[in-house]
Amino acid sequence: MKVTVDETTCIGCGLCEQACPEVFVLKDDGLAHVKTQSCDTHDLKEVASQCPVESIKVE
Numbered sequence: 001m002k003v004t005v006d007e008t009t010c011i012g013c014g015l016c017e018q019a020c021p022e023v024f025v026l027k028d029d030g031l032a033h034v035k036t037q038s039c040d041t042h043d044l045k046e047v048a049s050q051c052p053v054e055s056i057k058v059e
């Protein structure tokens, strides 16, 4: 599985970090970054579907 955040469209709302802090972190640049590619407790496709600007891709 490959998880990416499109930094050109992310608005830094923090929703992904709230939904799955194991994978997503908001950094000082105000954007979400991917820490690790997998999570045992959250459905990353579900998290991606919640991003308001569809910046998260799970392939």
Ligand code: SF4
Residues within 6 Å of the ligand: 005, 009, 010, 011, 012, 013, 014, 015, 016, 017, 031, 032, 050, 051, 052, 053, 054, 055, 056
């Ligand atoms: S949910 Fe989407 S817009 Fe919000 S911080 Fe995460 S990647 Fe960025």
